[in-house]
Amino acid sequence: MSIMEHIEPRTAVAESNRIETLNLHAWFGSFEVLKGISMAIPSNGVTAVIGPSGCGKSTFIRCLNRMHEVVPNARATGQVFLDGSDLYDPSVNPAQLRRRVGMVFQKPNPFPTMSIRENVLAGLRLNGARAHAGESEAVVERSLRQAALWDEVKDIQERPGTSLSGGQQQRLCIARCLAMEPEVVLMDEPTSALDPIATSRIEELLHELKRRYTIVLVTHNMQQAARVADRTAFFYIGELIEYGITKEVFTTPAKKQTEDYITGRFG
Amino acid sequence: MIPHSPEGLRTKPTFLERFMKGMLASCAGLSILTTAGIVVVLVYESVALLQEVPFWRFLADTQWTPLFAEKHFGIWPLVCGTFLTTAIALFVAVPLGLLAATFLSEFAAERSRRIVKPVMELLAGIPTIVYGYFALTFVTPVLQNVIPGLASFNALSPGIVMGIMIFPIIASLSEDSLYAVPASLREAALALGASRLATVLRVVIPTAFSGVTAAVVLGFSRAIGETMIVAIAAGQQPRFTLDPRVPIETMTAYIVQVSLGDTPTGTLEYRTIFAVGLLLFLFTLAMNLVGIRLRRQIVPGTL
Amino acid sequence: MLNRPGAEALFRALCLVALTIPLAMLLVLLFHTFSEAYPRISWEFIIGYPSRKPALAGLLPALAGSFYLMILTGLMALPIGLAAALYLEEYAAPSALTRIIEVNINNLAGVPSIIYGLLGLELFVRAMSLERSLVAGAATLALLVLPMVIITSREALRSVPFSYREAALALGAEKWRTLLRVVLPMSLPGILTGLILAMARAIGETAPLITIGALTYIAFLPDSLQSPFTALPLQIFNWVSRPQAEFQVNAAAGIVVLVVLLMALNGLAIWLRARLQRRVYW
Numbered sequence: 001m002s003i004m005e006h007i008e009p010r011t012a013v014a015e016s017n018r019i020e021t022l023n024l025h026a027w028f029g030s031f032e033v034l035k036g037i038s039m040a041i042p043s044n045g046v047t048a049v050i051g052p053s054g055c056g057k058s059t060f061i062r063c064l065n066r067m068h069e070v071v072p073n074a075r076a077t078g079q080v081f082l083d084g085s086d087l088y089d090p091s092v093n094p095a096q097l098r099r100r101v102g103m104v105f106q107k108p109n110p111f112p113t114m115s116i117r118e119n120v121l122a123g124l125r126l127n128g129a130r131a132h133a134g135e136s137e138a139v140v141e142r143s144l145r146q147a148a149l150w151d152e153v154k155d156i157q158e159r160p161g162t163s164l165s166g167g168q169q170q171r172l173c174i175a176r177c178l179a180m181e182p183e184v185v186l187m188d189e190p191t192s193a194l195d196p197i198a199t200s201r202i203e204e205l206l207h208e209l210k211r212r213y214t215i216v217l218v219t220h221n222m223q224q225a226a227r228v229a230d231r232t233a234f235f236y237i238g239e240l241i242e243y244g245i246t247k248e249v250f251t252t253p254a255k256k257q258t259e260d261y262i263t264g265r266f267g
Numbered sequence: 268m269i270p271h272s273p274e275g276l277r278t279k280p281t282f283l284e285r286f287m288k289g290m291l292a293s294c295a296g297l298s299i300l301t302t303a304g305i306v307v308v309l310v311y312e313s314v315a316l317l318q319e320v321p322f323w324r325f326l327a328d329t330q331w332t333p334l335f336a337e338k339h340f341g342i343w344p345l346v347c348g349t350f351l352t353t354a355i356a357l358f359v360a361v362p363l364g365l366l367a368a369t370f371l372s373e374f375a376a377e378r379s380r381r382i383v384k385p386v387m388e389l390l391a392g393i394p395t396i397v398y399g400y401f402a403l404t405f406v407t408p409v410l411q412n413v414i415p416g417l418a419s420f421n422a423l424s425p426g427i428v429m430g431i432m433i434f435p436i437i438a439s440l441s442e443d444s445l446y447a448v449p450a451s452l453r454e455a456a457l458a459l460g461a462s463r464l465a466t467v468l469r470v471v472i473p474t475a476f477s478g479v480t481a482a483v484v485l486g487f488s489r490a491i492g493e494t495m496i497v498a499i500a501a502g503q504q505p506r507f508t509l510d511p512r513v514p515i516e517t518m519t520a521y522i523v524q525v526s527l528g529d530t531p532t533g534t535l536e537y538r539t540i541f542a543v544g545l546l547l548f549l550f551t552l553a554m555n556l557v558g559i560r561l562r563r564q565i566v567p568g569t570l
Numbered sequence: 571m572l573n574r575p576g577a578e579a580l581f582r583a584l585c586l587v588a589l590t591i592p593l594a595m596l597l598v599l600l601f602h603t604f605s606e607a608y609p610r611i612s613w614e615f616i617i618g619y620p621s622r623k624p625a626l627a628g629l630l631p632a633l634a635g636s637f638y639l640m641i642l643t644g645l646m647a648l649p650i651g652l653a654a655a656l657y658l659e660e661y662a663a664p665s666a667l668t669r670i671i672e673v674n675i676n677n678l679a680g681v682p683s684i685i686y687g688l689l690g691l692e693l694f695v696r697a698m699s700l701e702r703s704l705v706a707g708a709a710t711l712a713l714l715v716l717p718m719v720i721i722t723s724r725e726a727l728r729s730v731p732f733s734y735r736e737a738a739l740a741l742g743a744e745k746w747r748t749l750l751r752v753v754l755p756m757s758l759p760g761i762l763t764g765l766i767l768a769m770a771r772a773i774g775e776t777a778p779l780i781t782i783g784a785l786t787y788i789a790f791l792p793d794s795l796q797s798p799f800t801a802l803p804l805q806i807f808n809w810v811s812r813p814q815a816e817f818q819v820n821a822a823a824g825i826v827v828l829v830v831l832l833m834a835l836n837g838l839a840i841w842l843r844a845r846l847q848r849r850v851y852w
Contacts, residue, residue: 099742126743294653366588394774492682
């Protein structure tokens with residue numbers, strides 16, 4: 001099965017598509033990084049984005065929560081629909097949409113001046129939400145459980161966020177993201193800075209999370225995509241080359257470029 | 268509790284965000300107001316003065332006596348006094364500063380650099396009144412033993428002490444530019460068979476030339492604007508001379524002299540300090556802009 | 571000639587001498603001052619009031635004045651300086667106007683302090699009718715140290731890695747909240763250090779205070795913002811300007827107190843920085 005190569009008319013929206021991009025272009029200055037990406041990401045499940053360095057995969061997911069434009073001289077055009085609403089509509093406040101589309105970064109970045117507990121609640125505090133102690137406790141426990149970190153830190157919640165190991169810090173960042181109850185979670189190479197054991201713990205976590213959340217995962221590790229992703233998209237120099245069910249993309253790729261990348265002819 | 272907005276995604280940045288941005292911007296703009304304020308104040312009073320005293324009288328006279336009954340308005344004595352002390356200061360600080368910078372950059376071990384640089388910052392942080400006291404009570408008496416005819420107030424003593432004061436500026440900035448010369452240039456010279464000394468003198472220092480010039484210019488600017496050392500040790504006698512042994516008065520010391528007195532505001536005498544201040548401001552402005560320009564050339568990204 | 575074997579050693583020695591001469595003079599200066607001051611240093615001197623008789627003169631009004639000035643200057647300079655630094659570092663897009671503001675700030679950092687005195691005289695003392703009061707003095711000094719505060723605050727903000735701003739934005743926070751809750755706490759050590767150094771600069775300044783007309787003989791403690799005042803460097807200047815040798819001893823003693831105060835402030839800055847850095851585990 002191959003990707004939707006043509007643009008679907010907006011009337012026929014698949015019920016289960018959480019995110020849909022339409023002709024998405026992105027630039028750094030005058031350099032075009034994404035050259036018209038159109039794809040639909042279904043609800044619940046992991047969609048992996050793979051490709052060699054510089055293919056635009058990180059830029060792509062950063063466009064999904066409008067983080068791309070935070071960097072000076074960066075811009076994007078096109079449409080990105082979240083449940084039917086165009087995120088790039090001029091009247092949209094990017095801060096609002098980022099509460100519904102969360103992000104986990106490559107290098108774990110818990111806030112150093114905050115404890116573990118405060119880190120989990122950071123998103124809420126930063127958005128000015130007020131909650132009394134009982135509610136906060138519940139949010140912290142729920143998020144840390146979902147991130148499979150609760151048992152390890154429940155007795156040391158007041159310690160600084162940075163006192164944890166690398167893998168634990170990344171799960172803390174995941175908990176911080178989940179505390180916002182987003183609909184979509186974007187992950188930009190979340191395990192590339194971690195050791196294999198921490199990596200496999202997070203991959204186990206993804207199997208759990210994908211039941212409730214729509215996850216878009218950028219990875220340079222094809223085996224990881226094969227292990228966790230339901231669907232996989234292959235990018236090459238700013239273009240979407242192939243997109244489909246992971247098993248089929250890896251075993252019977254439709255495009256030669258995909259096959260070359262997967263078999264390691266270039267990387 | 269999760270603040271997902273009820274209107275969905277369609278809200279503009281909150282009022283608070285725009286308000287904060289505006290507040291912060293106005294504080295940044297305050298700096299422009301300060302400069303504008305300085306210019307307006309100085310020009311306003313100077314213009315008022317020019318209405319009473321025509322401009323040519325400032326240039327054509329070699330005496331400065333606006334506080335006396337018989338008033339002369341030649342600015343040259345004050346300018347002369349300022350430049351005499353500044354020249355002496357530079358004469359002391361530039362060779363010492365440049366050589367010291369060369370030592371730190373080319374010959375010193377990393378550990379020595381780490382100790383010396385904070386000590387130099389210490390030197391730069393000493394209040395100038397301390398230097399002034401030192402010039403009057405130690406340097407002048409010592410020099411009087413060596414130089415016959417040295418008055419208790421003179422240009423030499425504060426000049427030398429000012430040199431010590433601006434030494435850290437010149438040394439530190441020069442050292443930055445020397446240090447910034449790429450190792451590849453030094454290696455190229457050594458590989459051609461040049462000795463280390465020749466490399467330093469013929470390659471490194473010339474390459475760092477604009478940075479060193481910037482350091483000197485900024486030191487110069489600092490010396491021109493220096494007040495307390497000269498107010499205490501140089502005297503209050505405006506004199507059109509280049510003799511460093513006699514009392515003189517600098518532009519800055521004149522302003523202090525008038526401020527200490529009982530000059531009522533709005534009078535001619537009062538206005539003269541603003542005219543002198545305007546001249547001083549223009550000198551230092553020119554020097555600072557040149558210095559900033561030069562520094563930007565050697566260390567891109569610095570201001 | 572440059573390639574002769576002894577030439578480098580000679581040059582190296584010359585450079586070393588050049589480095590040590592000013593440092594040696596600094597030591598001589600300190601030693602001379604401390605030894606001159608020795609007879610006068612006493613508790614009575616520190617808490618006494620000025621007097622016509624040098625042996626009875628004291629520093630208390632000057633110390634009080636300097637203390638209040640320092641606090642007031644800090645209170646005025648920090649909010650404005652920090653706000654300006656935040657704007658320039660976090661909000662302003664590179665543009666001609668931003669460039670002008672930056673050049674302007676760097677120029678203001680190099681304007682002689684006596685010119686700030688002239689500005690303060692005309693603006694605060696005359697136009698705003700604040701007379702020769704504490705608040706006029708503090709406002710003048712605040713303008714003087716403002717460029718320093720802006721520059722050091724900007725450096726502190728710049729030292730916070732971008733990834734933390736990203737993390738906060740990705741959680742859906744508006745920019746000012748990310749600054750308030752994430753960036754400022756992390757840059758606090760640097761900002762406070764810069765502020766303390768600015769205050770140290772302020773208490774050493776004499777010329778601007780003379781220019782705004784701060785009286786040099788004050789025999790009472792300032793009791794309000796509008797009160798006339800004196801300050802430590804002013805008192806020292808007053809004593810230095812007297813011909814009697816006894817007053818020179820007072821001046822030396824005043825200098826000792828001033829230098830000790832400055833060392834304490836610098837020490838405070840260093841300690842505070844170390845203490846706050848521990849809260850920020852990078």
